[in-house]
Amino acid sequence: MTTTVTSSVSPTPGDPGRKPGYRQLLRTPGAWTFLLPGFLARQPFAMLTIGIVLLVEHTTGSFGTAGAVSATTGVAMALFAPRSGRLADRFGQRAVLLPGVVLHAASVGLLVALALSRAPLWALLLAAVPAGASVPQIGPMVRARWAHLLGGARADGTDGTRLLPTAAALESVTDELTFVIGPVLATALCTGVHPAAGLVAEAALTTVGGLLFATRRHTEPPAHRRPRAKGEKHASALSVPGVRVLIVAFLGIGAVFGGMQVSLAAFTEDIGRPGINGVLYGIFAAGNMLAGLVYGALSWRSAPRRRLLVAYALLTLTTAPLWAVDAVPLLAVLGLLAGAGIGPSLITGFTLVERLTPPALRTEAFTWLTGAVALGQAGAATAAGRLADGFGASAGFTVPLVATALALVTVTALRGRLEPADASDPRTEERGRVVTRGTGHRPSAPVD
Template sequence: MKPGYRQLLRTPGAWAFLLPGFAARQPFAMLTIGIVLLVEHTTGSYGTAGSVAAVTGVSMALCAPRAGRLADRLGQRAVLLPGVVLHSAAVVALVALALAHAPVWALFAAAVPSGATVPQVGPMVRARWAVALHSTGTPSSSASPLMTTAAAFESVTDEFTFVIGPVLATALCTAVHPAAGLLTEAALTLVGGILFAAQRSTAPVPHRPAAGARVKHPSALSVPGVRALAVAFLGIGAVFGGMQVSLTAVTQDIGRPGLSGVLYGTFAAGNMLAGVVYGAISWRRSPRSRLLAAYAALTLATAPLWAAHAVPLLAALGLLVGLCIAPALITGYTLVDALVPSATRTEAFTWLTGSVALGQAVAVTAAGLLADHVGPHAGFTVPLAGTALALAVLMGLRGRLVPHSRGVVAAGVIGHRPPVKVD
């Protein structure tokens, strides 16, 4: 079958989880920028704002894989429903503390559960795609030709939320109230998460061990390729975090704070556009070579950001960086899906998502400190450093980015098929 979005969206049951999933994944796009805008307003420091946002990101990065593992074992609904309630309550508590000018340690304390309970809707949707495409009759011995298209579609959807989310959060924080962005994020989490969890027919079957059995599924991180990709995705997080804080600092410096959402939306729009095109192409090059090329292009695209002082030039460079992000994201998710068995698929996706969050956390802290002590444009060096290091790691560990090797059990790309012995 020739890959195509029309064929993908005709997959039975797809729309049942796509629409509520779109609303439920908005928090990932709104949380960081909402925290930065609120805490900077109440403390006057980008460094403090970035640090609070970083605590949220680190907490999410540490807890997301555990949530994914539990979703594989217990089912998505069992993990998602209590998670969205706890997340909404934690965010409301963080808002109340910030508006009360509580000490920074109290903001850190509230940021921990806010990040730990971020619903992992993106990885859950990707896991549902794998199940849905397998159920369409793909032979068990081969990957669905639509899996790359599905990965591209999810990247586009993620980036569409990053077009809408930061613009919405910035508009609410600047035009309504500094806390409006985070409160809206909490409401969307609660409503969207409940609606998504209600779609039980499309959820993957939980991989519970049989009664009395001692079988224990190994962690997805035990796969060398997953570890390599998790490290590489820190660089993507560095781009997201560095761009968010630096664009906010630059637009504040020139007296036009409302432009930050527009500029970040332009960056995300480039990502979305590239994702649409990337998913429509039937690639002949291997995923590994495409991934290395994508990271090389991303490193080159981030290099001139720190020197761009004119807003139109900054917007153009942001668009270029966005165009380079999508191929790296899509290929990484496609590769990890080929590296792990179905029993650990959601966990594997959350390792990548958690790595992005961790990279973003480090980036917002570093970019915030640079903006405070060096200048608003200095934070743009963070995306360059992050992507350059990620590229170096991928080059050194490229031998691990192979779906199977001799003498080991190859993980299935999609579906719940038995492992295949590779001779």
């Protein structure tokens, strides 16, 4: 791939020869009003699963049990996230967020109470379902706001759509900054204050950030409540073949997150240094964040589809040696490299899905990808926990390698579906709705 480094200084208005940088992106009117509260409200994705692992392992003494409860939360989030995204597209983000953050805080509180009372596993699993299902989908909502704000010409004469890849990079960096801060904060609170303190802080940040984000209505995308004709069903983002391929890719990325979380916790526990778990995971997330920051500052001449394949191949290679490492410094270095493979994969995937889907399906499409990350994280957490309990802490590190290798094979075989439709093709317009009779794209899954 050929790259040229661009400056972060704002380009000359209307100059098509230079890629817009982060500075120009952050000057978008209204951007800071949703970025700051959105950062607070993103903490569930970074703190919830690790907080559950640390609390449940403390009360049960089993990483396998902790991984199962954490996995249930992730599965619930993965299954309900697309529904939340679809509702946000149809009725507006505020209508979904306001009840959602309240339900999430109550669900996490119930889970904490049950864990501390040493409730049976079935009770913990039941409580984990609403805790995961109610996680507010702030990341996809922020990405949808960027797509809405940058969808046309800007006041300075530049084409706002040229800033969309930069916005995707910024969002990946923001996501990973939460994974630098969140696990370290959750681990410090759980090990230094109280085993439940990490989850309590997560619920508080989610509530405050989510409510503040919901009040920023002037940057919210309009609801797409188009009346449906008789016999017509509402479109699903799953009707876009490329979205389905990207879901597979993001399952593998989620497996890296879940496998690293549980395996690092088991490894540091095994060597008698549980306090450095958050630091090691923070280093892993820092690699992701720094790679995303650099990736977004470069101008790429190769197609996004090719960049995704290369980035994913590197991600698979960097996870390969993790299982054989038993020294903390070397594990930190390899974790940094593995994290660096995630950032470009995430950024390119989100850039592709923005090109593949129409505005009426965009928030739902983003939530399918974040839901896939959660589902992959959940499955990997369960598998890594079982392997760590049965074969030792290092065995859990094989999970990210196997998952990314399988996803890479799938994405490579189906890469043709990642090509955006020709804008002149009338079927491109048809992606905004699904007609159940006559011509048009049919949904691949039940829709409402």
